[in-house]
């Protein structure tokens with residue numbers, strides 16, 4: 201069962217695997233706080249361009265029902281307001297893990313999520329550089345804060361997807377995670393061997 205304790209654990213496990221310098225941090229939160237007003241004012245354009253982007257591409261467009269766009273724009277608007285006005289802490293990241301899983305059910309896969317997470321950073325980078333009230337060295341801080349924000353939510357979303365698959369396999373056939381991991385490694389190694397890669401005694405691969 202998914203509850204917030206489980207979601208926070210998924211988020212924490214993913215974050216713990218990231219080198220600290222790559223994670224969203226307290227200073228990033230303070231940087232974002234300083235520019236909340238400008239960032240909030242970019243919300244409508246962000247939402248418009250986000251959905252123009254996913255609706256312009258067949259693979260992402262077909263995720264949506266024909267009448268769904270207004271509802272989805274509302275979800276993303278709420279996401280943006282929450283991100284800018286509430287603490288970005290473990291509960292927030294746990295919520296992101298849950299949001300990630302909601303996408304899994306709709307067939308939104310990791311490449312789509314990672315692409316749009318990166319879209320967010322690009323958007324901020326473009327807007328910040330055109331904003332006269334933000335000095336260039338501050339602009340860089342804002343962009344870096346959002347880059348780490350995107351990396352962190354991407355890590356959580358992809359890890360959440362992996363966990364969902366592991367859980368599904370356990371629920372359906374009772375396969376334990378450790379066994380799944382061992383079998384995955386063995387199978388990948390076998391296929392790499394067939395593709396011409398050999399594992400050396402030092403446990404690294406060399407091409408034959």
Ligand code: HEM
Pocket residue numbers: 254260261263264272275276279299302303306308312313316317320
């Ligand atoms: C960084 C990327 C993204 C963020 C932050 C995001 C955020 C959100 C949020 C907050 C919700 C509402 C969840 C809820 O009901 O509580 C949502 C729902 C949804 N999003 Fe996204 N989204 C992202 C990427 C995408 C992409 C790439 C697609 C499709 C190509 C997509 C399609 C959807 C759909 C179909 C729903 C409705 C899910 C449902 O309730 O059935 N999203 N999204």
